[in-house]
Amino acid sequence: MAEAEAAGPDAAGDGAGEERLAVIGATVPTGFEAMAAAEVQEKLGSASRISRDRGKIYFEVPAHSLPEVHQLRSVDNLFVVVQEFKDYQFKETKEDALKDLEDLVKKLPWDDPLKIWELNNGLKKKKTKRKKQNVQQTASKGELQDGTGEEKEHRAAGGQEDCTTNMAGDGQSGEEMQGDASQNEEDDNELSEAKNELHASSGAETKAGEDKKDGGDVKVLKFRVTCNRAGDKHSFTSNEAARDFGGAVQEHFQWKADMTNFDVEVLLNIHNNEVVVGIALTEESLHRRNITHFGPTTLRSTLAYGMLRLCDPQPTDIIIDPMCGTGAIPIEGAMEWPGCFHVAGDNNPQAVKRAASNICSLLKKNESKESASLGAPLDIVQWDICNLPLRTGSVDVIVTDMPFGKRIGSKKKNWDLYPACLMEMGRICTPGTGRAVLLTQDKKCFIKALSRLGHIWRKSHTVWVNVGGLHAAVYLLKRTWERVEENKSFW
DSSP, X not given: OOOOOEEOOOOOOSOTTOOOEXXXXXXXXXXXXXXXXXXXXXXXXXXXXXXXXXXXXXEEEEGGGHHHHHTOSSOSEEEEEEEEXXXXXXXXXXXXXXXXXXXXXXXXXXXXXXXXXXXXXHHHHHHHHHHHHHHHHHHHHHHHHHOSHHHHHHHXXXXXXXXXXXXXXXXXXXXXXXXXXXXXXXXHHHHHHHHHHHHHHTTOOOOTTEEEOTTSOEEEOEEEEEEEEEOSOOSXXXXXXXXXXXXXXXXXXXXXXXXXXXXXXXXEEEETTEEEEEEEOOSSOGGGSSOSSOOTTOOOHHHHHHHHHHTOOOTTOEEEETTOTTTHHHHXXXXXXXXXXXXXXXXXXXXXXXXXXXXXXXXHHTOOSSSOOOOOSEEEEEOBTTBOSSXXXXXXXXXXXXXXSSSSSOHHHHHHHHHHHHHHHHHHBOTTTXXXXXXXXXXXXXXXXXXXXXXXXXXXXXXXXXXXXXXXXXXXXXXXXXXXXXXXXXX
């Protein structure tokens, strides 16, 4: 292998008094890397390094912090770094370059990253076990309280109906699903449990590549290698790199290759001359945490978090999403900023229905059996974006995903819609202190509309993002002190 500057996980020794450290890699929405790094610093106390490969950050944490790592709101996927090469010199010919990658497998420090993977895997199993126990306890409790099966079925159906009604209504009954306060208490207990379990097991010796069954037999792990490659100076393809690197991994560990039903996913990330080998810690992206009812343009929860964080919500702020779609932004806001009040709305009745269903599903998932129902600081309404049923100057923050004019609406309609939206948003937003964070791919139309409304909105910051392969922009706007004149033509 050609010489390269390498950086591996700075793992502590196996002594009883020392704790293992792990270098964690995280994929994040492109453009929000600095925002994700700030969250890691704030919640984990760890400094992050932003990769040259957009959409990735790296940070170091002790093993007992793995539960908190999974609670980060800005990250899509997580992996533990086996080793990083910041300036890997690939051989010129395809055969030599691939042979070099094969030989690399034997030289990598696999032991500590695999122990971190095992600890993480144990955490996931314990979490699944707790969920099953909670479901069983709920079922037993329901049978005792509800009496006959027919009565229970009737009440269950009524509970579903009540959930949707209460989300769209003004008040909340005493039998509604619990909200953030009780959920936070439950989450804190689970985090504490998981941390204690991980801390207790972090010193245990485990053999890489083997997992004991109940009967004592050795189970051979199944694996796959995923190669993500960017750059035009490589002599090989991603599939060729994954195939040859994977063959060497199989030979080294004697694991069984399985592309679908795998236990371990080895990651080979190549960005020009930067090479990172890692082991995945997430089976599916964390951005799916809130949404169960998807629409044609559902926004990722991680991107919604980045947009909300950009506007710096303060306690008691009223935050609205006037074009909420399936509700990704207000749901994320209610979960992470419960001290604010969030209002979601859309002119499409189907979108409002999906958003209400997502709110209900989330509250059901977070339901606590031991405490009273508190609901969530969130409401949803069907309305017209150009004629909002809100008082002038009554809103602190507006965060929304505007129509791109592709799957919903059209570019032509946006020329009329955008200035009307910005005008109405300016009317309801508090002069001087109000702010708006708006996502759009139709940048030309947005900038044109904003230029005609410069007396109401001032552009403060722009974040360039990738949304489903589309180059889009997130604009942070500040509300001026200017009063809004209604029914004014801008074109």
